[in-house]
Amino acid sequence: MMYRILHGVTALLFIALAAAAAGQNGDQNSALFARQKSGLVVIEVADRTSGNKNVIGSGFVVDAGAGLFATNYHVVSEYVLDPERFVLRFKSGDEGGGDLEIIALDVIHDLALVRATDSHALPPAAWQFTLAAKQPAQGAPVLAMGNPYDIGISIVPGTYNGLIEKQYRRHIHFTGALNPGMSGGPAVNASGEVIGVNVAGTVNSVSFLVPVEYLAALLAGPRDEPAPSDPAAWQARIVADLRAHQGGLLDDLMAGDWSGSEFGPLMIPTAVRPYVDCSGGTSEDDDEVRYRAHTSDCGVNDRIFLSRQLDSGMIEIDFGWYESDRYNRFQFYRMFEDIGFFPANQGGKKDLTRFRCREDIVRYDNLGDVPFKTTLCVREYLDYAGLYDVLFSAKSLLDRPEGVFLHYTLAGVPRDKAEAFHECFIGAVRWK
C-alpha cells in the first residue's frame, strides 16, 4: 500500500517537473523565434500569365549581404525547368519581397541556393542564420520553422533523432510535425544554429531533414554555375550530379556483401549493404490459392525528386520462389506467366521514352542447364540524356510445377554501371 502511494507521489512530482521544464522551453523558443523570424521567407513559384501560385515553400537567409536564401530543390524545380512560364519570388514579413534567381543546386540532397535579384528587397535587419558545426546529441530539442499550408511562418518543436542508418543518402530523423509548405525552412538547435533543412514529413511526426553539411558544401562550393535561367544548362548539371551519385551508389552496392543466403532452392544476395532494406516471406496457407509464393524484396528506396511528375534513384533487388503441389505444369506456368514487374519510379511520356524490351530464352553458366525466360527493358530520361531506367527479369523453366523469379530494377543509372551491376547480380545467384 505504502509503496503504491510513494509511486504515485513520484509520478506526480515527475509530471510537475516536466511541465515546468516545458514552460521554460516554451519561453526560450519564443525568444529565439522572435529574433530569427525576420530571416525566414516564403518562397513561391507562380504562373507568369495567371499569377497563380503553383508551389509554396519556405526559405531562410544564409547570407544577408548577398541576399542569399537556402531552400529545397523541390520547391523551386518548376522555375528551374521552365523559367519562361514561371516566376520565382519570395515574401518576407508583411510587405517585403521580390524576385529570385537560382544560384546553385544540389538535386541529390534536394537543396537550392537562391538570390534576390534586387538586393534592397530584403529588410535591412533580416536575421542571418548560422550553420551548426556539428550535429546535436540524439534526443536534443530541435525547432523546425516554415510556412505550413501557407498559413504563416510557424515554429514546430521536436526532437533530434540522429541520422537514419538505413540510407545511402543521409537524412536526419526529426520527431516533429513537418507539413507541406515548410519544405526549405530551417531546423535549428537550442542556440539557434541550423542543423538541417526541412524536406519531408510523414504522418505521426516522423519527419526528415537534410543534414546541414550538404548546405554548407553547397554554400562553399565553386560558383561556376550556369546562368540563372538556362534550364538546359541546369539539366546538364543535374545529369552530371545524378550520374555521379547513382554511379557511386551502384559501385558501393557492388562492393557490398554478395555472398548470399538460402532462399528455397537458391542462394541469393539480400542486404548487400546496411542501407539495403529487405522484406519478404512466404504466402499464408490458403485453401483457395493453390500455390505458395516465397519472396525476398530488397531495395534502396532513395527517391530523388526531379520534378512533380518524375522521380528517380530507387533500386530493387527481388527474388521469388513459387511452388505448388496442387497444380499440374500447365496450370503452374499459366500462373507463373502473370508474375509481373513494374518500374520503381514515377514518370510519364513527357519525361521518359517508352520501355524497349528484349526477351529470350537464356542459359546462365552459373545456373546450370535450366533455361530462363529472360526480359531486359530499358528506357531513357528525355531531359537527362544518358540516364536510364533498367528492368530485368528471369523466370526459370523447370520441368515441374516450381519456379524461381530473379528481378532487379534500377532507376536513373548510367549504362556502364547498369551493365556492371547486371554481371554482379547474375553472378551472385546460384542453385543451392
Next chain:
Amino acid sequence: MEVIIEQLGTTNNILDRQKFNQNVIRIGRAYSNDLILTDEHVDKLHAFLSCDNEGRWWLSDNHSLNGIKKPRSRKHITRQQIKSGDVFLLGRNKIRILFGNHPLPPTVKVRLSEVFLLALGHLPVLFTLVVGYFALKGLTVYHTTTGEIKWSAILGSNLQVALSYIGLALLVYLLSVLFRRGGNFLSHIGLLILVFFASEALVLAVHIVRFNTASGADRFIAVWEQINGYLVLWLYFWSILYLAFHLSLKRRTLASLGLIVIFVSINLLYQDALKEFTRPTVDADRALLPPVFLWREPVPAGDFIAAGAGLYRQVEEDRQKALAERDKSNGKAE
C-alpha cells in the same frame, strides 16, 4: 409459246415463279387476271403480255396510274418488246420475264465444304461438338484459374456465352427466313462451336511460337495474331453466308471479304484513336509454357546481354524523336 414470270424481292431474290402457256397474259391486282400482284400501287388491270404472230412477246401498259418502268430508270414504257431475262417495275412490284429456252449456268457439283457445313447440323455431330465445347471450356478454366474453382460461376458465365450463341443463331435464322432462304439453325450452332475451336487452336499456336521466339519477332507475331482474328471471322462469314443465305461460292467469297475489309478499317480507326492515350509501360509479352514446348536452344547469357545493347540505341532514337516532337509542338504554341 411458253413464258415464265418471276416476282422478285428487293435483293432480286425470287419470291414467286409461274409458267404460262398462252398468247395473252393479263397482269394486275384484280383476281380475274392471269398474274395477280398484291400491291396497292398496281392497277386492277395493269398490263398485258402478249405474243404476236411472229412469236415476239410485247409488254403493254393499260393506262395504269403508276405505269411500267425499268429498274433505275424514270422513263415510262407504254409498249416494249421483251428479251428473255428483262426486269420491269409495275408499281413497286418487280417482275422478270423469261422464255423457256433461257440459258442456264452449268450445274455445280455439291462441294465438300458445303456438305461439311450442312453436316454440322446433324444431331450426332452437333451433340459431339457441344460436348467438346464444354470439355474444352472446362479444361481451359481448370488450367487458368489460380484460386479455387467454382463450377457454378463457370457454368453461369458459360451459360451467357451459350445463350448469346443461340441468340445470334436465332437472329440469323429469322433473317434467313425473311429472305426465304434455308435457315439451317442447328448447323449455325455447330459452326459457332467450330469457330470457337479454331480460334482457341490459333491462340495456342501463337502462344507456343511466342514462348519460343526472342522479342525481335514481336511485331510479326502481333500481326499474325491480328490476322488470326480476321481469318476466323472470315471463315465464319463465308460459312454463314452459305448456310443461312445460300449465296453462290463467288458471291459468298466476295461478300465475306467485303465484311472483313469493313471490320479491318473500323479496327484501324479505333487503334488510331487510342494511340494518343497509350502510356509508357512495360510491354514485354512474357508468354510462358512448360519446358516441353521449348523447341530451341537457349542463348548464352553473354549473347543476350550483347544483344541488349541495341535497347540503349533504340531508346536514344526514341528520345531524339520525342524531343524533336516536343520542339515542334512548342514552336506551334509560341
